[in-house]
Amino acid sequence: MIQARELNRRFGDRTAVERLSLSVPDGTVAGLLGPNGAGKTTTVRLLTCLLSPDSGSAQVAGHDIARDPQAVRRSVGVLTESPGLYKRLSVWRNLHLFAELHGIAQPEESVRRYLSLMGLWDRRKDVAGTLSKGLAQRLALARALVHEPPALFLDEPTAGLDPEAAREVRQLIEDLRSDRRAVVLCTHNLPEAERLCDRIIVLNTRPVAEGTPEELKRRLLGAGTVVRLARPQPELAEALLQLPFVKNAEALDSGLSVETEEAEDHNPELVRRLVELGAEILHILPQEGSLEDVYLKLMEGEHAA
Numbered sequence: 001m002i003q004a005r006e007l008n009r010r011f012g013d014r015t016a017v018e019r020l021s022l023s024v025p026d027g028t029v030a031g032l033l034g035p036n037g038a039g040k041t042t043t044v045r046l047l048t049c050l051l052s053p054d055s056g057s058a059q060v061a062g063h064d065i066a067r068d069p070q071a072v073r074r075s076v077g078v079l080t081e082s083p084g085l086y087k088r089l090s091v092w093r094n095l096h097l098f099a100e101l102h103g104i105a106q107p108e109e110s111v112r113r114y115l116s117l118m119g120l121w122d123r124r125k126d127v128a129g130t131l132s133k134g135l136a137q138r139l140a141l142a143r144a145l146v147h148e149p150p151a152l153f154l155d156e157p158t159a160g161l162d163p164e165a166a167r168e169v170r171q172l173i174e175d176l177r178s179d180r181r182a183v184v185l186c187t188h189n190l191p192e193a194e195r196l197c198d199r200i201i202v203l204n205t206r207p208v209a210e211g212t213p214e215e216l217k218r219r220l221l222g223a224g225t226v227v228r229l230a231r232p233q234p235e236l237a238e239a240l241l242q243l244p245f246v247k248n249a250e251a252l253d254s255g256l257s258v259e260t261e262e263a264e265d266h267n268p269e270l271v272r273r274l275v276e277l278g279a280e281i282l283h284i285l286p287q288e289g290s291l292e293d294v295y296l297k298l299m300e301g302e303h304a305a
């Protein structure tokens with residue numbers, strides 16, 4: 001549904017996006033992560049024809065961004081960082097105008113549906129300029145959705161929303177996936193990305209890492225195992241470090257934390273060795289790394305580079 005090849009974009013002598021390629025099939029959510037100024041918003045603007053690339057190509061919903069920008073714009077819903085609403089018009093009019101612009105068959109029906117979905121039906125007569133930050137964000141989301149586009153680009157959709165609204169938006173993103181839409185989600189909220197995204201692309205002007213959250217965790221964090229012991233046996237950590245498949249071992253208050261190359265393959269051997277060494281094992285369990293750990297590790301590498 002969304003495909004980009006080697007997109008490049010500079011502003012003056014600053015490179016904003018370099019050699020960005022991505023592929024987002026329908027029914028999937030792709031997360032764009034990266035520090036401030038990494039090029040996430042620029043990527044969204046390139047793929048939605050709000051900005052032209054210096055080089056590279058992309059197709060969205062079968063339309064080429066260079067050859068048919070009009071068709072691309074019709075096929076995408078965009079939530080930008082700043083909502084860009086008509087501040088003097090009512091909530092209802094804001095959405096209705098947009099629905100008309102897209103030539104929706106029954107705009108009233110769609111406007112009612114999406115205002116209700118976003119919890120804005122009661123506020124429909126209010127002037128958009130008087131909405132709070134989060135309410136304006138909800139209206140901007142309704143606008144991104146009202147023409148039911150196959151591809152959605154959501155730039156920090158939950159930023160500024162209260163916890164309840166943020167949860168509703170996350171649910172909405174899952175519904176979009178079930179509905180076979182393709183979603184590109186820019187976010188700094190890593191637990192949110194981990195929960196929602198099928199694939200993650202970490203950007204720092206150029207792509208730094210890409211994969212499913214599980215793949216990235218496996219690749220960057222190795223396989224961690226926690227061994228709970230009946231009593232503290234810190235000397236075991238030292239002994240484990242001598243084993244060829246153990247990358248790291250540390251004593252914890254309640255046992256050991258062991259990093260091996262592949263947990264599933266090495267755990268039987270690990271347990272056997274521990275028993276030989278006199279360990280009094282209560283239980284062993286996998287150590288869950290998070291996408292946040294992955295991200296911080298990647299950024300450490302970027303700072304060092």
Ligand SMILES: Nc1ncnc2c1ncn2[C@@H]1O[C@H](COP(=O)(O)OP(=O)(O)OP(=O)(O)O)[C@@H](O)[C@H]1O
Pocket residue numbers: 011014015016034035036037038039040041042043
């Ligand atoms: N219109 C513009 N003119 C000049 N420089 C720009 C313009 N738009 C973006 N940039 C620069 O391009 C780089 C990438 O910006 P971008 O907004 O894409 O980052 P981002 O990843 O969305 O960051 P954030 O997390 O802060 O939203 C930044 O250095 C930014 O200052």
Ligand SMILES: [Mg+2]
Pocket residue numbers: 040041042081155
């Ligand atoms: Mg941004």
